[in-house]
Amino acid sequence: MRVAVLGSTGSIGTQTLDVIAAHPERFRAVALAAARSETLLREQADRFGVTRICLSDGRMQGALSGPQGLVELATDPEVDLVVVATTGAAGWEPTLAAIRAGKQVALANKEALVMAGSIIAVEARKMGAVLRPVDSEHSAIWQCIQGEGVADSHLMAPRDISKLILTASGGPFRDTPKEDLEQVTPRQALAHPTWNMGAKVTIDSATLMNKGLEVIEAHWLFDMPYERLEVVVHPQSIVHSMVEFEDGSTKAQLGVPDMRVPIQYALGYPDHLPYAELPRLDWSQTLELRFQPPELERFPCLRLAWEAGRQGGTYPTVLSAADEEAVAAFLRDEIGFMDIPRLVEKALEAHENVPDPDFDVIRAIDTQTRARVCEWAGIARATTLTERA
Amino acid sequence: MRVAVLGSTGSIGTQTLDVIAAHPERFRAVALAAARSETLLREQADRFGVTRICLSDGRMQGALSGPQGLVELATDPEVDLVVVATTGAAGWEPTLAAIRAGKQVALANKEALVMAGSIIAVEARKMGAVLRPVDSEHSAIWQCIQGEGVADSHLMAPRDISKLILTASGGPFRDTPKEDLEQVTPRQALAHPTWNMGAKVTIDSATLMNKGLEVIEAHWLFDMPYERLEVVVHPQSIVHSMVEFEDGSTKAQLGVPDMRVPIQYALGYPDHLPYAELPRLDWSQTLELRFQPPELERFPCLRLAWEAGRQGGTYPTVLSAADEEAVAAFLRDEIGFMDIPRLVEKALEAHENVPDPDFDVIRAIDTQTRARVCEWAGIARATTLTERA
Numbered sequence: 048m049r050v051a052v053l054g055s056t057g058s059i060g061t062q063t064l065d066v067i068a069a070h071p072e073r074f075r076a077v078a079l080a081a082a083r084s085e086t087l088l089r090e091q092a093d094r095f096g097v098t099r100i101c102l103s104d105g106r107m108q109g110a111l112s113g114p115q116g117l118v119e120l121a122t123d124p125e126v127d128l129v130v131v132a133t134t135g136a137a138g139w140e141p142t143l144a145a146i147r148a149g150k151q152v153a154l155a156n157k158e159a160l161v162m163a164g165s166i167i168a169v170e171a172r173k174m175g176a177v178l179r180p181v182d183s184e185h186s187a188i189w190q191c192i193q194g195e196g197v198a199d200s201h202l203m204a205p206r207d208i209s210k211l212i213l214t215a216s217g218g219p220f221r222d223t224p225k226e227d228l229e230q231v232t233p234r235q236a237l238a239h240p241t242w243n244m245g246a247k248v249t250i251d252s253a254t255l256m257n258k259g260l261e262v263i264e265a266h267w268l269f270d271m272p273y274e275r276l277e278v279v280v281h282p283q284s285i286v287h288s289m290v291e292f293e294d295g296s297t298k299a300q301l302g303v304p305d306m307r308v309p310i311q312y313a314l315g316y317p318d319h320l321p322y323a324e325l326p327r328l329d330w331s332q333t334l335e336l337r338f339q340p341p342e343l344e345r346f347p348c349l350r351l352a353w354e355a356g357r358q359g360g361t362y363p364t365v366l367s368a369a370d371e372e373a374v375a376a377f378l379r380d381e382i383g384f385m386d387i388p389r390l391v392e393k394a395l396e397a398h399e400n401v402p403d404p405d406f407d408v409i410r411a412i413d414t415q416t417r418a419r420v421c422e423w424a425g426i427a428r429a430t431t432l433t434e435r436a
Numbered sequence: 437m438r439v440a441v442l443g444s445t446g447s448i449g450t451q452t453l454d455v456i457a458a459h460p461e462r463f464r465a466v467a468l469a470a471a472r473s474e475t476l477l478r479e480q481a482d483r484f485g486v487t488r489i490c491l492s493d494g495r496m497q498g499a500l501s502g503p504q505g506l507v508e509l510a511t512d513p514e515v516d517l518v519v520v521a522t523t524g525a526a527g528w529e530p531t532l533a534a535i536r537a538g539k540q541v542a543l544a545n546k547e548a549l550v551m552a553g554s555i556i557a558v559e560a561r562k563m564g565a566v567l568r569p570v571d572s573e574h575s576a577i578w579q580c581i582q583g584e585g586v587a588d589s590h591l592m593a594p595r596d597i598s599k600l601i602l603t604a605s606g607g608p609f610r611d612t613p614k615e616d617l618e619q620v621t622p623r624q625a626l627a628h629p630t631w632n633m634g635a636k637v638t639i640d641s642a643t644l645m646n647k648g649l650e651v652i653e654a655h656w657l658f659d660m661p662y663e664r665l666e667v668v669v670h671p672q673s674i675v676h677s678m679v680e681f682e683d684g685s686t687k688a689q690l691g692v693p694d695m696r697v698p699i700q701y702a703l704g705y706p707d708h709l710p711y712a713e714l715p716r717l718d719w720s721q722t723l724e725l726r727f728q729p730p731e732l733e734r735f736p737c738l739r740l741a742w743e744a745g746r747q748g749g750t751y752p753t754v755l756s757a758a759d760e761e762a763v764a765a766f767l768r769d770e771i772g773f774m775d776i777p778r779l780v781e782k783a784l785e786a787h788e789n790v791p792d793p794d795f796d797v798i799r800a801i802d803t804q805t806r807a808r809v810c811e812w813a814g815i816a817r818a819t820t821l822t823e824r825a
Contacts, residue, residue, distance in 0.1 A: 190687065194582030207709075291717070295715055295717075302686050317583070319584075
């Protein structure tokens with residue numbers, strides 16, 4: 048299988064290349080794109096013998112550039128599968144273009160489904176395209192519904208399923224009293240107990256916003272109404288998510304946290320390829336798995352995400368944009384930890400919904416929301432989706 | 437689907453009829469058989485309007501009788517699926533006959549696979565027949581391998597699987613010191629913490645022999661070598677078993693213990709039929725799941741079963757026959773709890789293996805083993821397979 052990796056220099060991108068390198072008989076990297084990391088991109092291209100490369104936010108000898116470069120790689124006739132591991136709006140256009148070109152798409156970009164789920168998921172369904180989830184939670188659900196009356200060609204409308212249950216580590220402040228949450232520092236929030244991730248997603252894990260965004264993603268990926276999506280706090284991050292069926296039978300996918308497992312499954316689906324480096328659970332040791340309901344009062348971001356998802360339209364865009372600006376400000380020590388949900392809530396309350404938005408509307412709402420949040424907080428605006436794309 | 441229930445008056449049989457009654461549009465009981473419970477069998481036949489009935493160990497107006505009656509029901513042209521919920525050797529002949537007649541077979545009879553696995557599983561494979569497991573552990577594994585490169589028509593040779601992990605409650609003496617196990621009374625041993633079952637299987641759960649028998653069944657059902665079968669003690673009995681794949685990804689099936697779930701799945705496969713009475717896990721409550729390795733020194737029955745399974749031939753027959761006599765003697769208070777593994781081990785040590793035995797050899801070894809065990813223990817012989825069949 049010939050693979051294009053968009054966002055090859057990030058955490059998911061480099062681990063995707065590890066998986067590709069582990070299975071030379073099965074996968075071949077034929078296209079690589081990065082936003083700005085020219086040196087690493089060049090090294091990767093040399094190591095994997097890739098000639099189709101794109102530096103989307105810069106200029107580089109022999110490489111494509113800009114959003115159009117990403118789309119070109121995503122639709123290249125020599126590409127079978129596109130891994131979308133870019134961040135922000137940079138993922139939308141190539142995702143949609145790849146779907147329309149009949150490619151297999153492995154999706155690690157959260158914003159694509161959170162902000163543009165109504166466009167991308169609907170298009171995928173129309174095209175009968177496969178959207179292969181890369182997030183460990185969605186991969187777990189996808190693995191659990193294999194063979195369960197779901198047509199192989201897409202992820203939608205599984206039969207007999209009563210509920211999807213996403214697990215959340217609960218983050219470092221799982222048991223922190225509400226009043227102490229106000230005093231949390233960026234340094235404390237960046238110390239995630241189980242997964243090693245980037246700064247934005249680590250803070251989102253600490254506020255449970257990350258789980259809220261995943262609820263919205265799950266809604267679109269699995270065509271599941273919000274009332275049949277549930278979140279359970281599971282501190283050990285061993286059970287990656289679960290599916291409850293109509294007979295009460297529940298399936299879970301579990302394992303030692305390692306993103307290469309869901310990445311490899313997205314590439315090698317439906318096979319579970321052997322890869323000696325991947326960790327295994329050790330049943331010769333005592334293992335305790337704990338599950339508890341999330342506390343929405345202490346973690347309002349999860350409630351806000353749920354509400355934004357249910358309302359649909361441009362609400363998820365507002366949620367995502369407001370959160371991104373608020374998290375950036377928190378990381379710069381300009382606002383407190385609990386100001387993140389306050390700003391997001393204020394942005395949602397101030398918003399007037401646009402049902403069935405197109406990309407231009409989503410971008411405009413994104414820009415507007417970021418400006419509002421920064422103004423309210425008296426902070427410098429970080430960036431806009433349009434600027435980043 | 438027209439269903440024959442062999443052993444309709446036992447625990448599995450009556451729950452099977454509950455499931456059938458819950459789905460009149462889907463299932464119809466067309467044949468019922470019991471060993472001796474004439475009154476209940478008559479009631480069931482009236483309630484479900486069944487005319488094909490068999491009282492295998494007695495005489496009854498308008499009913500078939502004897503082993504031949506069971507075979508007749510199992511091969512009746514009006515029957516699509518045969519639930520074999522008889523105990524002992526009474527299950528072998530109709531199981532084999534049903535397979536040969538091209539029926540779907542839901543197997544709740546342990547002895548069939550433990551003692552005659554080499555005959556029955558091989559025949560099922562040859563015929564491309566489905567052996568649908570009813571045990572909660574094997575049902576869990578079966579559910580977890582759905583869609584995993586396993587042909588729908590049989591259970592064998594799943595791809596990409598590295599290990600099957602059977603969970604065991606550990607029984608009421610999970611944490612009892614070895615020296616205290618000698619003093620265990622039948623009454624203590626009959627108080628199973630999570631599952632409500634018959635006396636024999638409850639004692640087998642307390643010695644872990646039950647899990648050992650299930651390891652042998654899993655070996656035959658899933659064509660899995662013994663070195664890729666593992667047992668994990670899980671006191672809560674929520675996770676019913678697991679499958680580890682080649683990439684370290686592990687799937688588990690879980691739920692509130694209720695035999696109607698695996699029974700219904702065996703009948704309705706591959707669907708998870710809605711059935712309002714079936715219990716569901718409540719994720720709004722804190723849940724703790726514990727896993728720990730079994731202690732073979734305190735529970736030698738598990739080790740003995742493993743060894744008998746690996747050696748194959750007639751060793752599993754000796755294991756099963758010796759255990760049945762020893763458990764019966766323990767329940768009559770004639771021997772101590774730890775005499776059960778001692779007698780089983782002695783029987784295995786005294787045995788000379790017969791590879792590839794036929795039914796007659798298995799029956800002869802069964803009779804011989806029971807006689808030996810009773811002689812050693814100075815107890816009255818309970819019964820033989822031949823007498824019961």
